[in-house]
Amino acid sequence: EVQVLESGGGLVQPGGSLRLSCAASGFTFSSYAMSWVRQAPGKGLEWVSVICANNYNTYYADSVKGRFTISRDNSKNTLYLQMNSLRAEDTAVYYCAKGSGSSCYSSSGYWGQGTLVTVSS
Amino acid sequence: DIVMTQSPDSLAVSLGERATINCKSSQSVLYSSNNENYLAWYQQKPGQPPKLLIYWASTRESGVPDRFSGSGSGTDFTLTISSLQAEDVAVYYCQQYYSSPYTFGQGTKLEIE
Numbered sequence: 001e002v003q004v005l006e007s008g009g010g011l012v013q014p015g016g017s018l019r020l021s022c023a024a025s026g027f028t029f030s031s032y033a034m035s036w037v038r039q040a041p042g043k044g045l046e047w048v049s050v051i052c053a054n055n056y057n058t059y060y061a062d063s064v065k066g067r068f069t070i071s072r073d074n075s076k077n078t079l080y081l082q083m084n085s086l087r088a089e090d091t092a093v094y095y096c097a098k099g100s101g102s103s104c105y106s107s108s109g110y111w112g113q114g115t116l117v118t119v120s121s
Numbered sequence: 122d123i124v125m126t127q128s129p130d131s132l133a134v135s136l137g138e139r140a141t142i143n144c145k146s147s148q149s150v151l152y153s154s155n156n157e158n159y160l161a162w163y164q165q166k167p168g169q170p171p172k173l174l175i176y177w178a179s180t181r182e183s184g185v186p187d188r189f190s191g192s193g194s195g196t197d198f199t200l201t202i203s204s205l206q207a208e209d210v211a212v213y214y215c216q217q218y219y220s221s222p223y224t225f226g227q228g229t230k231l232e233i234e
Binding site: 044114 | 161165171172176212214216218221222223224225227
């Protein structure tokens with residue numbers, strides 16, 4: 001059974017940092033692109049970042065470029081999102097999503113339950 | 122960036138009736154090399170993560186009921202629920218994965234009339 005489990009969310013002050021993790025199981029993690037998507041309270045979905053399976057290429061939303069870094073450890077079947085210089089507008093539930101294929105250019109076939117990040121003083 | 126615009130923002134349909142949600146992209150998401158539209162549809166029920174329904178604009182994800190169908194090409198796409206069931210109450214999103222950033226539409230809230 002495919003499972004992705006996010007962790008690492010919490011309350012952080014503006015300007016602070018947080019590292020999210022996503023532990024994957026039930027599929028060959030190294031063979032799939034992985035994404036982060038966030039959802040502010042009561043709002044719609046906002047795509048954040050993706051990392052490809054084959055060549056580790058990464059892409060980011062303009063709103064997080066230069067502040068967030070996506071990475072993966074295939075030996076640990078884990079996806080990460082390092083978030084620096086956090087702002088109030090980064091407050092959201094962050095979802096980890098498994099790509100439908102190895103290419104970055106794929107839909108997100110399976111999503112975790114999400115982890116809440118709150119940026120507030 | 123490609124802007125995805127859904128219509129309507131909300132929709133109320135009677136049980137057993139057809140529901141239609143539209144999605145328009147600001148530029149084509151059709152890749153000429155493989156003739157695929159890089160467009161997906163997701164369903165999100167309250168308190169749950171999104172669920173993939175349709176990818177490549179018209180391919181139904183495994184396990185998705187066949188009352189859900191996707192159509193369209195280029196810049197105009199449609200998600201159709203042929204006979205609305207109570208469990209279909211949700212917010213529906215389209216997303217393009219043609220070019221980064223992989224933008225979502227604003228969502229369409231579907232309710233029972």
